[in-house]
Amino acid sequence: MNNRTEDEKYMQRCLDLAMMGQGNTATNPMVGAVIVYKGSIIGEGYHRKFGDRHAEANAINSLKDKSLLEKSTLYVNLEPCSHLGKTPPCSELIARNNIPRIVIGTIDPNSIVSGKGIKILESNGAEVITGILEKEAVKLNKRFFTYYKKNRPYVILKWARSNDGFIDIDRDKKQPGKINWISNMTSRILVHKWRTEEHSIFIGTTTALLDDPRLNIRYWNGNSPLRMVLDRTLMLPKKLKIFDGTIKTLVFTEKDAISGNNTEYVKVNFNNNLLGEILGILFEREIQSVFVEGGKMLIESFIKNNLWDEARIFTGKMNFNSGIKGPEINKAHDQQIFVADDKLQIFYNDNL
Numbered sequence: 001m002n003n004r005t006e007d008e009k010y011m012q013r014c015l016d017l018a019m020m021g022q023g024n025t026a027t028n029p030m031v032g033a034v035i036v037y038k039g040s041i042i043g044e045g046y047h048r049k050f051g052d053r054h055a056e057a058n059a060i061n062s063l064k065d066k067s068l069l070e071k072s073t074l075y076v077n078l079e080p081c082s083h084l085g086k087t088p089p090c091s092e093l094i095a096r097n098n099i100p101r102i103v104i105g106t107i108d109p110n111s112i113v114s115g116k117g118i119k120i121l122e123s124n125g126a127e128v129i130t131g132i133l134e135k136e137a138v139k140l141n142k143r144f145f146t147y148y149k150k151n152r153p154y155v156i157l158k159w160a161r162s163n164d165g166f167i168d169i170d171r172d173k174k175q176p177g178k179i180n181w182i183s184n185m186t187s188r189i190l191v192h193k194w195r196t197e198e199h200s201i202f203i204g205t206t207t208a209l210l211d212d213p214r215l216n217i218r219y220w221n222g223n224s225p226l227r228m229v230l231d232r233t234l235m236l237p238k239k240l241k242i243f244d245g246t247i248k249t250l251v252f253t254e255k256d257a258i259s260g261n262n263t264e265y266v267k268v269n270f271n272n273n274l275l276g277e278i279l280g281i282l283f284e285r286e287i288q289s290v291f292v293e294g295g296k297m298l299i300e301s302f303i304k305n306n307l308w309d310e311a312r313i314f315t316g317k318m319n320f321n322s323g324i325k326g327p328e329i330n331k332a333h334d335q336q337i338f339v340a341d342d343k344l345q346i347f348y349n350d351n352l
Contacts, residue, residue, distance in 0.1 A: 010075040011075055013034050013044070016045055018140060028288075029143075029144040031055040033055035033058070046058065049270055056093060059074070067276060071128050072099060077136065077137045079115075079130075081113050083116075089120075094121060099129060101127045105134055105136070109148040139299060152282070153200070156195070156290070156291050156309065157312070158191065159293075159296075160316070160342075161315055162231065163319050166320040183316055183342050186342070187340070190299070192217050194291065198249075200282065200287050200289065201215050201225045202290050202298070203292075203298065204229070205232065208231070225291065226249070227247050251265045254269070268281070276305070299327045306349070309348070316342055329347050333345035
């Protein structure tokens with residue numbers, strides 16, 4: 001086995017470890033670290049949750065005999081940090097332990113770190129190798145990379161459509177709350193899992209009014225995301241579940257309103273670059289991802305303004321024959337799988 005193949009094997013282990021922190025590390029990235037001595041893994045760790053020790057520190061602390069570090073290789077999927085935050089700089093910890101060889105998946109996109117961690121390691125005499133499984137390392141932390149490279153959250157669009165392309169029947173707005181389910185129960189469980197992986201969840205006024213969704217986590221274990229809704233004229237009734245105060249909720253409106261009951265009203269301009277302004281507000285609040293669950297107008301606005309990164313579209317078996325046509329994405333899907341009898345197509349808008 002050549003060196004690159006061996007490096008890729010251990011880097012893949014870093015990526016697998018990093019995934020174990022999914023949904024718990026934001027605003028930090030997901031990171032895994034592996035320590036290898038004479039062809040064997042002798043220590044490993046991952047970043048478990050925001051504010052806790054980083055992956056490199058967990059890997060180093062997992063060793064009983066730390067004298068082996070001076071003869072080992074450290075693998076990590078993201079450049080070790082170089083600044084003091086909630087934890088000490090990992091690059092300095094690695095340097096103090098005189099680890100002679102460090103293999104890194106990708107450089108950190110955050111300008112506070114980018115390249116600086118590597119310089120600390122190299123100035124200590126270490127051999128530093130970068131770009132091992134780089135594409136996979138960037139994909140793993142696509143939210144983190146989008147946030148720092150595009151100065152906005154990673155945007156995921158999700159909707160379900162009938163077999164003949166409708167997302168809903170025509171419904172009476174005077175009788176809200178009855179959802180016409182298109183996707184099956186397995187797909188709904190999957191959606192709740194997805195919610196645990198994102199920082200925020202976003203719906204439009206009509207979806208809030210007609211579906212009266214909770215936008216929480218019920219079918220999976222994990223954290224409920226920040227809830228967000230558009231309500232331009234403050235016409236949504238306060239009896240809706242989104243206003244129950246159980247989860248922090250942002251309401252984007254053009255009216256002045258008093259915040260309370262875990263609900264914050266954010267005044268925005270609906271007549272000029274609405275989505276750009278909202279994404280800018282979320283960027284300033286360090287919200288790294290947005291899961292857009294409806295409705296048609298909101299999703300189509302993201303598509304029209306090219307402010308989306310990923311789309312997940314379920315197609316069910318039933319036909320509606322008439323109703324509200326679903327949004328369209330003018331490109332071929334990148335991935336297709338079946339969730340029980342639902343078809344799930346995934347689209348990616350751009351490569352980082």
